Amino acid sequence: MIVSICVGSSCHIKGSQKIVELMKNAVEKHHLGDIVTLCGSFCQKHCDSPGVTVQVNDTTHTGVTVEGFHDFFNNQILKPALAEKEGF
Ligand code: FES
Incomplete structure (x- = not known):
């Protein structure tokens, strides 16, 4: 599972760095490091939304x-990741 957090200017202002931090901690806490690949992205062209844009696989x-x-x-992450882990 690829989780791409937008760190473009607009999302940065809306707290993307905090989302990155929360995401890293949550992935670590739930031992999902072997399933979830975290990365950052430039603007995903959804700057109008009230929060940060995060792409999970193709969604x-x-x-x-x-x-x-x-x-x-x-x-969006824990439930699908656990299902993937269990082979569903
Ligand atoms: S900066 Fe994140 S969607 Fe544009």
Whole structure:
């Protein structure tokens, strides 16, 4: 699973560095380092959204915020990663 966090100017202002930090910690906490590859990206052309843009494989998620990070991580990364780990 490739998780690409936008670190373009607009997302940077909206807290992408904090999202990167939260993401690294969550991946480490759940031992997903062998499944999840984290990377940064330049602008993904969704600057109008209220939060940071994060691409998970081929799906783009806009509006990721520090406040909403926990739900985003659980639903879009943890659950699919665990399913992948279990071979589904
Ligand atoms: S800077 Fe992130 S979508 Fe444009």
